[in-house]
Amino acid sequence: MKKGIKIIFWSLVAVNVIFFAVMRSGLFDTRQILTAQPELLADKIILLKESQSAANLAQSTPAITVPAEPVADVPTVAQADTMSCYEWGDFSGVELERASNALNKLQLGNKLTQRDTEHSIGFWVYIAPLKDKAAVAQKVAQLKARGVTEYFVVQEAGEWLDAISLGMFKTREAAQKFLEGLNAKDVRSAKVGERASKTKTTTFVMSGLDAAKNEKLLAMQKDFQGTELKRVACH
Structure with a gap:
């Protein structure tokens, strides 16, 4: 029994001696197994701020350009010009007053003006002087x-006393047109004549x-027969 223990003891001693001898010989150098890394230079390390890191990253990253989608031309819709401008004339005497009253009902305000014109020679539609009152x-x-x-009885002494004036006009054509309207009402005694006197006519501008x-x-x-309503350019 004692002999067996001695054998085990000396066997362990021999193994330790052999292991120690091998390690001393350098056959198993673990420094040759690991890949050597270069030594870090502490004095060369600079800590970057967050903003500098982001800037460096942006410079090192190539910019990606996204082509913009073409914007379709949007047609401009012009507002339709629905406003109209007119000149209406010529008026004088009772017809002028009647037309003025009619236009006032439209409440045009400053959209209505008038232009007065003097004529040395005009035309009138009239009934010849009658024999008595x-x-x-x-x-x-x-x-x-x-x-x-609408009429006017001439009261002035002279050749036209007791004549009946039915309207004054700047042109013969306007007077003739007015006379045709009277004929349609079965007024047959009226006629067109030249009135050799200064007359003033009014044209309404709207x-x-x-x-x-x-x-x-x-x-x-x-x-208002015998008048002309014409559309004009707006200013």
Whole structure:
């Protein structure tokens, strides 16, 4: 028994001696197994701030350009010009007053102005002088019965005393057109003549009328025979 223990003891001693001898010989140098790394130079290390790191990263990263999508041209819709401008004339005497009252109903305000023109020679539609006041009164009654309410009995002494003026006009054409309207009302005794005296006529100028007022004006003009309503350029 004692002999066996001695054998084990000396065997362990021998193994330790052999292991120590091998390690001393350098056959198993672990420094040759690991790959050597270069020594870090502490004095060369600089800590970058967060903003500097981001800037360096941006410089080192190539910029990526995203092509912009073409923007389609948007057509500009011009607002339709619905405003109208007119000149309406010529008016004088009772017709001027009647037309002025009719236009006031449209409440045009500063959109309505008027232009006065003097004429040395004009034309009128008239009924020749009657023989006396009774004949004048009878003729006036006939005119009213036929729907003619605008007239003027000449009171001045002279060749035209007791004549009945039905309207003054700048041109013969306008007077003739007015006479045709009277004939349609069965007024047969009226005629067109030249009136050799200074007359003043008025033309109404209207600007910026909308569609509703435009329609009312066109309808209104039909009640004023012998006048001209023309559309003009707006300024």
